[in-house]
Amino acid sequence: MDKPYRLHYAPDNASLIIRLALEEMQQPYETVLVDRAARAHHSPAYLALNPNGLVPVLETPQGAIFETGAILLWLTEQHGQLAPAPGHAERGDFLKWLFFVSNTLHPALRMLFYPDAYAGADPVAQSALTTHMRGETARHLQKLDDLAGQGRSWFSADSPCVLDFYVACALRWIALYPQKGVAQLAVSNWPRLEAMVARLETCAAVRAGIDAEGLGPRPFTAPDYPNPPEGSPI
Template structure:
């Protein structure tokens, strides 16, 4: 079957989440590298697909979709299997935690990674924001670890839903970025999330992502900086 989808990606970016979902679904797709070294995400051709200038974009027959959570929900509803159906009693829980990941956890991680975008050029202000958001992310992970005990099927790494596919990369990034500023993070503090990450590493989708983006042997439980075959992560 020819590819119906084109994933605009950069290594170890939010596009990793979408790559995992596409491979879990077994949907053929093509990839288009967004060269962050040349700021290709801010070029007119890319902005025509995503006016916010962020990665990823998924081109589908109906047009381009951006925002990671929106792409995941679209794929899950179109193909099934990664989220409870609308009539399922677990649907509400799946949606609230998916949106918690996309609206709360992910923006907090961005503030840790790119404090200059939120606190300006003042180094002290950036450091203060980073420290504050590290504490916030830890509290978010506390909530998620508890939710994983309440909704184990939604927070699975061995039979992942959109929740697990989003969380695995998020846990990876918290452990890696920014270099030298990750001493606050210890995945063992959240045992249910650790189990999710460990089980996700056994998936064929993860092995495909490791090969495509140079993520190392244990990308979620013991991550190392990526060594991608093409492109740059930051």
């Protein structure tokens, strides 16, 4: 590797969260496209990096890391940025919400986007699942909107932290990628989160990341399908 990090990405996939964190940290990285249309995430080479066949993977000098939350946590510890440091009084608070987003919100989105993987081929079962998960997702986002109003230094503050990037991407995806028939969940439902992502999309580092994936002028407040220079989101 010419640079310390290599991000295996597909446009507008969970790798975007890692890209935004690397940009904000000003860490040099190279990218390798995972060609979703060609199912490259199921290739033997990719499975050797992530046996779960999911995007992203970050190759580091300490080896390949998968799982978005794990990569974010590792990066914040390596570089002492974008989160309260280990030992900081707010570390526990930060960790519980990071894990809430990665363990609860993110799987809820996956059930909205890939109901067949969770409910099987029956369209009635899929529809019941997506209806339920839409409600769950809205409740999770309401909790995060409440959190954004509590003046934490590590979420929705003046300068972005990793949790901001994770939640901003989740808000974007729920507007674009649920299965047909699932009513849209618009960011305007959560005014504090909407204000946070409006601030984010004007940050220079964030713009560099979103421009690299062709995500358009207002990727979080008025999301539209991407026009990436390479690859596809699905």
